[in-house]
Amino acid sequence: MSNKRASFITSFGQGSGPSPVLLAGHLGQRGAALCNLARLKLPVPPGFVLNTEACRNIASSDPATVENIKAMLAQGLESITTETGCTLGDKRNLLLLAVRPSAPISFPGATEAVLNVGLNDETVEGLGVSAGDHAFAYECYRRLMQNYAQAVLGDDPAVFDDLLNLYVEERGYVSAREIRGTDGPELASRFKAQIESNNDRAFPQDVEEQLWHAVAALARNWQSPRAKQKRKLHGLKEDAGLAIVVQAMVFGNQSDHSGTGHATSRPAQTGEREVGGDYLTNAQGSDLDARLRQVLAIAGPAPSLETEEPGAFAQLASALDVLEHELKDAVEVDFTVAQGALWLLDARPARRTTSANLRILTDLVAREQITKHDALMRIDPVALDQLLHSTIDPAAKRELVAQGIGASPGAASGIISFDANEARVLAGQGIAVILVRTETAPEDIKGLHMADGVLTTRGGMTSHAAVIARGMGKPCVTGASSLRIDMEAGQLKAAGVTLKRGDIITIDGSSGQVLKGQVAVTKPSLSGDFATILTWADETRRMKVRANAETAHDARLARDFGAEGIGLSRTEHMFFEGDRIIAMREMILADTEKERRIALAKILPVLRADFIELFAIMAGMPVTIRLLDPPLHEFLPREVEEIEAMARNLNLEVAGFKKRVLELREQNPMLGHRGVRLLLSYPEITDMQARAIFEAAAHVQATTGTGPIAEVMVPLVASRGELSAVRARIDAVARDVAKETGQKLEYLVGTMIELPRAALRAADIAEAAEFFSFGTNDLTQTTYGISRDDSARFIGEYTNRQIFPHDPFVSLDVEGVGELIAMAVERGRQGRPGLHLGICGEHGGNPDSISFFEAVGLDYVSCSPFRVPVARLAAAQAHLKLARKS
Incomplete structure (x- = not known):
């Protein structure tokens, strides 16, 4: 030949x-x-x-x-x-x-x-x-x-x-x-x-x-x-x-001393070292797939290979042992028994659940068949979500109502509520609630916090509901476009199905399914193997992992999941709690700076208490607090009925109040009067937030003897001048608080890089900043000129046609947005050699994106609390990949 x-x-x-x-x-x-x-x-x-x-x-x-x-x-x-x-x-x-x-x-x-x-x-x-x-x-x-x-x-x-x-x-x-x-x-x-x-x-x-x-x-x-x-x-x-x-050919269908089957060296559910699988006598492989609908364990009920053909079973067990040792992994084989003789027809790594995979890998490391680094590289970081969230029982019957996008993993059942305030009240009474909205807005935050899950008919993986739900670790299904909400009738309609307010539904945030009625759910279980794997990851990775959190609950959760600080605390979410929203609205409606400061003074003590709690929970770890970012109209009602009701509650003339609300509305709020622009227009907002931060830091330092690591972040900066102007006020407040309390305050001031111009001018901006945190959500929006809340309508077509290789709001666009980040990293460190660099956008929990962040040399990633374990593992893998390349 x-x-x-x-x-x-x-x-x-x-x-x-x-x-x-x-x-x-x-x-x-x-x-x-x-x-x-x-x-x-x-x-x-x-x-x-x-x-x-x-x-x-x-x-x-x-x-x-x-x-x-x-x-x-x-x-x-x-x-x-x-x-x-x-x-x-x-x-x-x-x-x-x-x-x-x-x-x-x-x-x-x-x-x-x-x-x-x-x-x-x-x-x-x-x-x-x-x-x-x-x-x-x-x-x-x-x-x-x-x-x-x-x-x-x-x-x-x-x-x-x-x-x-x-x-x-x-x-x-x-x-x-x-x-x-x-x-x-x-x-x-x-x-x-x-x-x-x-x-x-x-x-x-x-x-x-x-x-x-x-x-x-x-x-x-x-x-x-x-x-x-x-x-x-x-x-x-x-x-x-x-x-x-x-x-x-070898024949499994020749007699009762023949058969076909699949076998594994370790069962898929447990990962323990024991033979498992399926066997069918007098059959070929296609028969096994077509006729074996009940589970037939190899060593279990008849037909049992171990009892029917003990010689073949012993040979099979030996072969599995040899293969596992050779391949250094759990293995699965297809086999035929022909007149008592065993023949192997295929072999591959065994399928297994995430928890079983961790069991297998820790056992292989203990047997010195693989290294810890090998084990880390064999885990899909995203699969760890299975261990952190409830899932629908595989045996449960599902009555599908609609199919949406699985935007935040987990499963939950609850009664339908179309109103965030109602959801908060019902949840406070101990009733499980699924908040159902066309789309969510910042004022829904109280209902989102209390609901067991969130369902929206619009939006995608990076919509407001999806981002907030992931941060809270709540199941969320978005983009269920076949559903129609009739608020007036209190109904949720799908093809052939009408559900009412108070009816029970179940949502599966992994698959995107919306199911009728209450469906059995299994609770997560964190095993010792899980902790072992994460310990190995922490020993390996270079980048730190922080969490995005602004509530004590989220901060404790993040700490429990191994976060090394808070990389983003969004103060606007704090303004929606309790009576703060009333004071915030009073501030917005005020005509003079004096009136605004009086309203803000009502918020100061509760905001300071929030920061004290965060600093205490994250003792010795950095806490990055972003100053107010959204435009003011987001704190005001949108519907006419809500506007009129608020005017009456505040004893204001309705027509004048309506006019003021309409004046604050913007044509394109994402690019409007928000972030640093708002802080420059209303410096009293900067002063109040800075005072709350520094008074909280001084209190913690005085009571514990250890000063917290406070990082004050100014959002949406496009030029050094903007940052310098706001920083001057922050520094002035810090000096005042230090003088008033007698405490020496240690803090950093930095900015969120979320505009292309900020990336281009990073060297100049860095002279006024001690840290950069990349806000990749907005940086992706402004680079592409695409709203992430609206992209779900067409982004699937782009990815299906391979115009985009993936959704850039889910996995970072390395070629475009990534180039801006790499440029900002290089230029920022030219402007300030000791510049601290991190990322706090949604991409901070995406493994592919984390590989890029490791390659460009960021110091940390920050993500939602439930993504912290994923990020810890992904950061270790990214470091190993980079080391192997070099």
Whole structure:
């Protein structure tokens, strides 16, 4: 065989097989596994693999290439014949073949396999004689024809199922298992006639033609729209290649001493070291998938491999042990028992739950089979969410009402409430509530805090409801656009379903499902393995991990989850609590600075108490407090009825109040009178917040003897002049408080980089700032010119068409927004060498984004409390990846 041909084909058999290092990219998952099994001298039916390049050439149908590959097939068959002593088409020493796809990763339905290749009207008789069972032989022939019709010719398999059932009914049999050898020729004749009727050509009797058409069909089917869609669903690239395995058949359907199954070295739910799996006697692999609907444990109820075929079970357990030691991971195998003999047909890393994965990895480290760093790199950080939130019981019945976007993980049931204030009251009475809104606004924060979950009909992963819910660790479903809210009637309508205020629904914040009624939910369980893994992550990572938190509850939660400080405390959320909103509205409606300061003085003591609590909880850790950011109109009611009610409550003339509210409304509030612009227009707001911060710091320092690490952040800065002007007021207040209290105050003043101009002018701005915190939510909005609250309407189309590789509000746009961040990091440190750098946007909890932040040298990431464990692990992985690259 020429070197060109040899590069297309790899043979395997007992005691043979190339080094596994050479396999992954060319032989697919199954092909690589079989070669490795053969190398380990485990029982594998001999065969060969046509690699991905060969399959691409087959799909191209180039005549010269086709002849070349046909010659390779012939030589591959020679190696199987040499090892088995059997020949394709030889009735006395009959070789039958399995032709199976070998995709880059293991997933069901990549393309259909073709089994029993080599049977025809003559060889079926030979199989009947050699097996001593003509019924078995003709069953294999029938299976080949149905299999071939589906995979090669594209026929509907249901037609052949109906044909078989009709034959069984004619003969008065209870099931197809009663078919006898004497029935075989007649049934085969009917199947052949059906194929010819469907395709205007006969089922091929030439066994080499069968093999070629099976191989060619699998190669072509990999390029079908169905296969491309499956590749996309499983995260494979469009051009991912397929290899094809051609292997000697072994039969699990020959007798009750035969069967088929899946086995794992560790059960998927526990990860403990014990054999588990499924087994079905007198069956082939497709039977296991179709007929085994009840769970049949290998060592459990009959049929049990351990009791039926103890020799095969012992061999299987030994093979799993060898594979786990060799692959240094829990493994799963497909196997066939043929007349008591065990044959392995595939091997791969075992599927497992997140908690089981942590159990497996900590055990492998304890056995010194892998290092701690290896273990960390084998965990999907996002999967840790499963251990932090409630989930719907897998056995629970689901009555789907609507499908939205799973915007914040977890599951919750509660009565429908369309009003945030009502939700707060009901929750205060101990009633579980799901807050249902078209979309949420900042004034809904009290209801959001108290509700068990949030459902909105608009918005996406980065809408207000999604961001706040993730920060609170509450389930949230957004963008459930098939739902209609009728506020006047107090109803929630979907196709064929009408739910009323007070009806119970369940939301699944992971899948985005909205379900009718109360559905059973399982509570999270944090194991010792979870803590162990995070300890290893903390020992490895360079970046610190902080949390976004402004309530004592969130701060304690963040501390419990391992946060090393608060990276963002949004003061505007504090203004919505209790009577503060009344004082805030009084301030907004005031005509003079004096009146505004009187109103703000009412907020000062409660805000100071909030900061005292945060500083105490985060003792010895930094707390970054962002000064007021949103425009003032967000603190005022929006609906006419609410405006009129507030005017009456405040003893104000309704018409004048309406006019003032309308004056404050902005055409584009995201780019309007907010952040530093608001602080410059109303310096008294800066003064009040700064005084609350510094008086709180002085109080904690005086009572504990240790000063808190206070970081004051000015939002939406675009120029050094803006920051310098606000900083001057902050510093002046700090001096006043230090003089009044006799405490020496240690604090930092910095800014949030959330505008492209701020990134461009970072060197200049850094001269007035001691830290930068990148607000990637707004930086992404202003860079793209896209509102994150409205992007859900079209961003899916962009990602589906691969215009954007991913939603930039979920995973950082490294090429655009990332370049601005990298530029700001470099320029900022030029302007101030000791500049402290972090990120507090939603991307702070996204593992892919964290890899970028590690690469550009940020000092910390900050994210919602429930994302802190995810960020701790992702930061460790990012550090390891960067170290390995260098």
